[in-house]
Amino acid sequence: MEGKNISTHPEIPGEKTKTGTALVETATAAIQGFGPINKIHQHLCAFHFYGHDMSRQVEAHHFCAHQNEEMRQCLIYDSPNKDARLIGLEYIVSENLFMTLPDDEKRMWHSHEYEVKSGVLFMPGIPGAIQRQDLDKVAKTYGKVIHFWQVDKGDDLPLGIPQVMMALTRDGQLFGVSFENERGNRKYMTGPEHGIHPMANAGGKGIKTVLRETDCKPVDSVPRVFV
Template sequence: MASSDKVPGACPARNGDKKIPPGDPMAATTVMLDKGTAMMQSLKPIKQMSQHLCSFALHSHDPSRQIEAHFYVQRVNQDFLQSAVYDSNSSSAHLIGVEYMVSEKLFNTLPPEEQKLWHSHQYELSFAGSDRSPSHSKGSGACRHARTPKHCQNLRQVLVHVADRPRVNISGDRLPLGPPALMMSPQDVNMGRIKPELVKKRDDAYGISTESILTTRGSITGPEVKNPNADYWVEHGKGFAIDIVETDMKKTAP
């Protein structure tokens, strides 16, 4: 059993409303302070996020544990992107992880042991219809699929590394308890297929059809030969779990 599989002991963070973290309601003075600081501060890193992708993620060591994930992406350069991962696109969404994306060119420069921790978007984009950019209007219920085949072509060439604290979503805890987990992408093998009920729930929420979107992605192509260390679990049936181990602290500088 991985550390992320262990259920934390009883505490207020595990009781009550599964969607709301414990804590007092925002005081009026706090709301005013937050609004004031928002007007004065540049928040430059956050404002660099220019894309919103909605997909699904699986625990590396247990693909049956699946979550809907929303990625708010910043492109740092042509070969490197980084994103904050949330469990929804609402104003009360939980921050559950970070994801890094690199081009195939950069991926191939990584050591083999590092490559095993990364996954591709190839199946997600072309066959699962998972990676998409929803644009949702709450008032009208309108939703459009904004990701074009050209965008998908670019993303299909990237390899991804994502570490999440998804316990809030999976177990219903009110705080992100326990150790983080390495997450992987959907794949068309074994337990890599996303549960139909998750796809339906997401499609219904945005008024979209995964089946219809797939018809627009027939022209997308991926690498002619994929590095065998990408999506390592697909070929080898081995995932990776993060365990928390107590250890002696270093008491002197290197």
């Protein structure tokens, strides 16, 4: 990767972890299972921008697990370090699954073709030839990203409303970072079979999550799921 890390890494307020807490964590880690976490098999790095403000760009480290061949889910951190902040998540689906979504839903998903072919999306530490075997598949997918922690603003805690994030779709959108070395190696890759859907990437417009007060359904009106 060429360029610089354009995300920030704020200090989290609060008391340092005590020895007693660390001992309990060691004990529980030895006894409990962490199936969903242990299923993570891949580290992807890319950049997201807020759906309503392209100038706010965040480096996003994805730690992903396949649910099946057509869907993977990723935890997103602001760095690959052990003290990284969990700032969001992304769901990645095949073109086939994306096409089953309602049109209103499609607007919240972004394409990956440009990210992959430009070199912006990559696997840190993995040789290019191995990366390209999987990224050729990723180029044909769509992703839905929600960020909870606005680290680009320097927030030391996850404040505000979770926001839909978008991905880069053309040259000139990313500030201060170049990936030209890898771009040439990925020229052969192709995007979705039917082309990028016009409703994806917010339909070419801005998209923002807002908070609206509404009535809360009483308990009696909610179907009982558990007996």
